[in-house]
Amino acid sequence: MHYSAYHSVDVINGVGTRCTLFVSGCEHACKGCYNQKTWRTDAGHLFSSEQEDRIINDLNDTRILRKGLSLSGGDPLHPANLEGILQLVKRVKRECTGKDIWLWSGYEIAELSPQQQAIIDLVDVFIDGKFEQELYDPALKWRGSSNQVIHWFDEQAAENK
Ligand code: SF4
16 A cells, blocks of 8 residues: 555544545546545555554554544545555554544445445544535535535544534
């Protein structure tokens, strides 16, 4: 897996202060995509075990209280990312007590493969669907176009929205 950017302190992508990882690889080719440089699966940097450790350590760092991890891209559910993302979300759930996971994907919840669903089973908030330029609305929170749906799987995350 490759990633294009990592922000250890982010207050834009989800509720609260967060760590945010933008992975590489996306096959949706949405018209008006804001992040075309992430479409290639080999764009950016190789996601190493050191980078994975850094995210876990950042989430557990008590000097800056982060609410959780946000996974965006690119598409975290692109076939090239499934193994790396599953490993990462499993570690967050196992090693980072009380942290939530948000994930953005162009795939819709009804069309997920069993491998993609295994990741979503560990996610607290899932924002799905391609970006549709005709449905773009700058007033929307945490999504770019009105066709995209925020799925709140975690009651506490929903209460804090
Ligand atoms: S899913 Fe996101 S990254 Fe992929 S083409 Fe659409 S807007 Fe761009």
